Amino acid sequence: xxxxxxxxxxxxxxxxxxxxxxxxxxxxxxxxxxxxxxxxxxxxxxxxxxxxxxxxxxxxxxxxxxxxxxxxxxxxxxxxxxxxxxxxxxxxxxxxxxxxxxxxxxxxxxxxxxxxxxxxxxxxxxxxxxxxxxxxxxxxxxxxxxxxxxxxxxxxxxxxxxxxxxxxxxxxxxxxxxxxxxxxxxxxxxxxxxxxxxxxxxxxxxxxxxxxxxxxxxxxxxxxxxxxxxxxxxxxxxxxxxxxxxxxxxxxxxxxxxxxxxxxxxxxxxxxxxxxxxxxxxxxxxxxxxxxxxxxxxxxxxxxxxxxxxxxxxxxxxxxxxxxxxxxxxxxxxxxxxxxxxxxxxxxxxxxxxxxxxxxxxxxxxxxxxxxxxxxxxxxxxxxxxxxxxxxxxxxxxxxxxxxxxxxxxxxxxxxxxxxxxxxxxxxxxxxxxxxxxxxxxxxxxxxxxxxxxxxxxxxxxxxxxxxxxxxxxxxxxxxxxxxxxxxxxxxxxxxxxxxxxxxxxxxxxxxxxxxxxxxxxxxxxxxxxxxxxxxxxxxxx
Amino acid sequence: xxxxxxxxxxxxxxxxxxxxxxxxxxxxxxxxxxxxxxxxxxxxxxxxxxxxxxxxxxxxxxxxxxxxxxxxxxxxxxxxxxxxxxxxxxxxxxxxxxxxxxxxxxxxxxxxxxxxxxxxxxxxxxxxxxxxxxxxxxxxxxxxxxxxxxxxxxxxxxxxxxxxxxxxxxxxxxxxxxxxxxxxxxxxxxxxxxxxxxxxxxxxxxxxxxxxxxxxxxxxxxxxxxxxxxxxxxxxxxxxxxxxxxxxxxxxxxxxxxxxxxxxxxxxxxxxxxxxxxxxxxxxxxxxxxxxxxxxxxxxxxxxxxxxxxxxxxxxxxxxxxxxxxxxxxxxxxxxxxxxxxxxxxxxxxxxxxxxxxxxxxxxxxxxxxxxxxxxxxxxxx
Numbered sequence: 001x002x003x004x005x006x007x008x009x010x011x012x013x014x015x016x017x018x019x020x021x022x023x024x025x026x027x028x029x030x031x032x033x034x035x036x037x038x039x040x041x042x043x044x045x046x047x048x049x050x051x052x053x054x055x056x057x058x059x060x061x062x063x064x065x066x067x068x069x070x071x072x073x074x075x076x077x078x079x080x081x082x083x084x085x086x087x088x089x090x091x092x093x094x095x096x097x098x099x100x101x102x103x104x105x106x107x108x109x110x111x112x113x114x115x116x117x118x119x120x121x122x123x124x125x126x127x128x129x130x131x132x133x134x135x136x137x138x139x140x141x142x143x144x145x146x147x148x149x150x151x152x153x154x155x156x157x158x159x160x161x162x163x164x165x166x167x168x169x170x171x172x173x174x175x176x177x178x179x180x181x182x183x184x185x186x187x188x189x190x191x192x193x194x195x196x197x198x199x200x201x202x203x204x205x206x207x208x209x210x211x212x213x214x215x216x217x218x219x220x221x222x223x224x225x226x227x228x229x230x231x232x233x234x235x236x237x238x239x240x241x242x243x244x245x246x247x248x249x250x251x252x253x254x255x256x257x258x259x260x261x262x263x264x265x266x267x268x269x270x271x272x273x274x275x276x277x278x279x280x281x282x283x284x285x286x287x288x289x290x291x292x293x294x295x296x297x298x299x300x301x302x303x304x305x306x307x308x309x310x311x312x313x314x315x316x317x318x319x320x321x322x323x324x325x326x327x328x329x330x331x332x333x334x335x336x337x338x339x340x341x342x343x344x345x346x347x348x349x350x351x352x353x354x355x356x357x358x359x360x361x362x363x364x365x366x367x368x369x370x371x372x373x374x375x376x377x378x379x380x381x382x383x384x385x386x387x388x389x390x391x392x393x394x395x396x397x398x399x400x401x402x403x404x405x406x407x408x409x410x411x412x413x414x415x416x417x418x419x420x421x422x423x424x425x426x427x428x429x430x431x432x433x434x435x436x437x438x439x440x441x442x443x444x445x446x447x448x449x450x451x452x453x454x455x456x457x458x459x460x461x462x463x464x465x466x467x468x469x470x471x472x473x474x475x476x477x478x479x480x481x482x483x484x485x486x487x488x489x490x491x492x493x494x495x496x497x498x499x500x501x502x503x504x505x506x507x508x509x510x511x512x513x514x515x516x517x518x519x520x521x522x523x524x525x526x527x528x529x530x531x532x533x534x535x536x537x538x539x540x541x542x
Numbered sequence: 543x544x545x546x547x548x549x550x551x552x553x554x555x556x557x558x559x560x561x562x563x564x565x566x567x568x569x570x571x572x573x574x575x576x577x578x579x580x581x582x583x584x585x586x587x588x589x590x591x592x593x594x595x596x597x598x599x600x601x602x603x604x605x606x607x608x609x610x611x612x613x614x615x616x617x618x619x620x621x622x623x624x625x626x627x628x629x630x631x632x633x634x635x636x637x638x639x640x641x642x643x644x645x646x647x648x649x650x651x652x653x654x655x656x657x658x659x660x661x662x663x664x665x666x667x668x669x670x671x672x673x674x675x676x677x678x679x680x681x682x683x684x685x686x687x688x689x690x691x692x693x694x695x696x697x698x699x700x701x702x703x704x705x706x707x708x709x710x711x712x713x714x715x716x717x718x719x720x721x722x723x724x725x726x727x728x729x730x731x732x733x734x735x736x737x738x739x740x741x742x743x744x745x746x747x748x749x750x751x752x753x754x755x756x757x758x759x760x761x762x763x764x765x766x767x768x769x770x771x772x773x774x775x776x777x778x779x780x781x782x783x784x785x786x787x788x789x790x791x792x793x794x795x796x797x798x799x800x801x802x803x804x805x806x807x808x809x810x811x812x813x814x815x816x817x818x819x820x821x822x823x824x825x826x827x828x829x830x831x832x833x834x835x836x837x838x839x840x841x842x843x844x845x846x847x848x849x850x851x852x853x854x855x856x857x858x859x860x861x862x863x864x865x866x867x868x869x870x871x872x873x874x875x876x877x878x879x880x881x882x883x884x885x886x887x888x889x890x891x892x893x894x895x896x897x898x899x900x901x902x903x904x905x906x907x908x909x910x911x912x913x914x915x916x917x918x919x920x921x922x923x924x
Binding site: 006212468470471508512515516519520523524525526527528529530531532 | 554557561564565568569572577579698699701702707708709710711712713714715
């Protein structure tokens with residue numbers, strides 16, 4: 001069930017009604033659990049097996065880890081007087097290893113399923129190509145695999161929970177149904193945000209009363225999400241799909257335009273979907289984390305990734321970046337550089353300092369790239385982003401020197417605009433690999449960008465991409481609207497306010513007019529239904 | 543809950559209710575007059591519902607032959623009876639029953655004239671064509687016969703037939719040109735009736751170079767069966783007419799019968815046989831060009847349709863045939879209704895005058911009630 005379908009609206013309305021009318025407040029969460037099960041089952045029963053497996057295995061393994069911790073602590077307490085320091089240390093280490101193995105079991109099982117379903121064919125194809133190149137007569141078969149709804153999101157969320165229990169940052173959930181509720185919360189199951197157990201779980205289980213202000217704000221956020229998703233993203237994607245369907249036949253200007261359009265489409269689609277998710281959750285009294293904070297206003301690529309798909313960034317930071325950056329391997333390497341002759345120089349000292357973080361960043365973005373899809377182009381996407389961040393960290397002192405030499409005021413607005421434009425261009429280059437059908441086509445696009453720019457041909461090609469002039473104009477107007485809204489959000493965020501709170505202070509007529517115009521915008525300008533083409537109605541004879 | 547709280551909740555519900563009401567009204571207005579497929583079919587069908595109850599003597603059912611071949615305003619001015627073509631372009635016989643049910647619901651016509659060309663198409667011609675189906679279904683008000691029709695014809699999500707805005711909301715891309723017919727529908731709604739009573743034709747004179755069969759049709763007796771679906775629809779229609787004691791005349795309006803469409807004539811012979819078996823009258827007009835006074839080299843705008851000149855001749859002939867054979871008399875209308883019909887006749891007359899001018903300038907034009915055309919003929923009104 002798509003978040004922008006009429007059925008989804010009805011589903012949410014029905015759930016809201018039942019949830020708030022359910023007399024046993026303490027058990028209101030069960031209504032949401034039933035809604036999750038219904039929502040997931042509607043997508044297909046076969047998918048349910050996977051989410052159930054991940055939920056049950058995460059639930060049991062977290063309990064197991066906690067049990068190991070508890071019994072270890074109990075034993076240590078009982079042997080407090082008996083054991084010396086070394087014995088205690090050895091036992092603690094043994095417990096840690098045991099817990100780690102148990103945690104690894106959860107990770108291997110669940111990431112194994114994800115990796116197999118998502119990457120097996122990519123892996124087998126690549127391996128077969130490699131073996132073929134060496135004329136080795138062996139090939140792995142290609143399988144007809146399907147991806148269960150939201151598998152990446154619930155797997156990441158559940159594994160984050162297991163690691164948090166392992167790290168003793170959170171207590172394991174004793175109630176399996178409550179845990180299933182956390183793993184399958186329907187507003188976020190399709191596209192996140194990837195929530196952290198400690199932030200989300202207690203909100204899910206608390207009995208919430210109906211709050212009109214939350215209901216109104218939730219509806220407003222959903223409406224804004226609809227505008228972004230079905231007015232902007234679903235319109236822009238028509239032209240993008242036309243290009244990707246016949247990618248190699250377009251010139252550099254058209255491809256450049258497509259990448260720009262993609263930057264709009266991707267942001268509107270993803271952030272619009274998240275707005276709908278957050279709006280629905282807000283109606284139930286649940287605050288999901290923000291996943292986008294005006295990413296195209298970023299002044300560096302690392303800032304961009306702190307503003308874009310924030311929950312994925314947080315997850316990567318907590319569960320991949322830190323373990324790598326603080327691993328013995330990198331810390332030792334850093335120490336060794338520091339001790340060496342090179343480490344005594346300014347450059348060496350800097351490299352020794354930032355080596356763990358820069359390499360960890362590269363690895364994280366490699367993972368992010370692969371997470372986006374099973375293809376070499378996504379690997380390139382990850383390497384591009386991670387590589388830029390790594391170079392940025394390593395070359396920071398040189399940039400600082402250049403800026404000082406040129407007497408550039410770092411707080412100057414023009415410098416900020418330059419930084420934003422530079423970051424946006426770097427982001428666009430990454431998007432090339434996202435849009436292009438393959439890695440080689442992505443590289444070709446970069447070459448065409450420099451060698452095949454022709455405005456006249458480009459414009460005539462752009463006008464054949466399935467959108468008329470009026471639709472391009474509409475996209476332009478809505479891009480300006482998003483830009484203005486983003487500026488207001490940026491300005492008011494410092495005061496801890498959002499646009500909906502600002503709107504609350506306006507008069508009744510202004511508030512309702514905004515909602516009225518929003519709804520009518522979706523109805524009139526949204527891309528939905530079977531579509532109308534005046535030509536279908538022309539019968540030449542009469 | 544305290545009184546203050548209660549008042550707050552009531553106030554809030556009223557505010558939400560008023561917003562929802564405003565939204566619903568706005569959507570209904572847009573769906574009805576703006577975000578729809580506006581064309582002559584819509585103008586004609588919507589116009590039918592503007593006719594005062596029980597004021598239409600003859601209802602014509604069929605496809606484009608009906609509104610290009612017969613002029614209701616002209617027939618009124620010549621013979622005094624009122625008529626209306628409940629017809630759309632390339633309408634198939636599968637939709638005829640819904641049209642008759644709608645006609646019966648709002649009028650008690652003395653006579654139904656059913657043009658059978660909609661039963662003579664090939665299997666795949668128009669039967670599943672979305673525009674053909676929607677020209678009727680989109681313009682019927684929501685009632686049992688619409689539900690029945692939609693259940694029968696829906697090729698996409700049924701909701702789109704009941705809430706056409708789902709399909710047509712993107713017509714804003716065709717504005718302002720696309721408002722030409724919509725404005726006409728809005729004006730008819732405010733006026734209370736449409737000016738041309740659904741007439742649509744052209745002034746183009748079609749010259750057919752190849753052999754025509756109209757003058758030797760009496761020698762062609764070989765029949766061809768109808769497609770299964772259309773034959774079933776015809777029988778269903780005949781059963782309905784018989785069971786409801788409707789006074790019906792079946793006919794086939796004049797066409798240029800050529801080699802390419804000879805099979806349709808042969809199918810009409812097959813249909814005629816079925817119709818007569820049910821005891822209904824049938825008149826074939828393809829073989830009566832001379833009797834009607836139609837010159838095939840002057841009075842058609844294409845092989846299937848009469849032009850304005852052919853329409854006038856056909857209305858003269860057929861109007862007289864109906865008054866003589868079906869005892870149609872001058873309609874018993876109220877003074878205001880008479881005034882409206884006279885106005886329609888004046889507009890039709892203005893069209894004829896304006897086209898005299900066009901012919902002198904060797905220009906051709908459509909005859910229809912779209913906003914631009916109506917504006918352009920205003921100067922020809924007396």
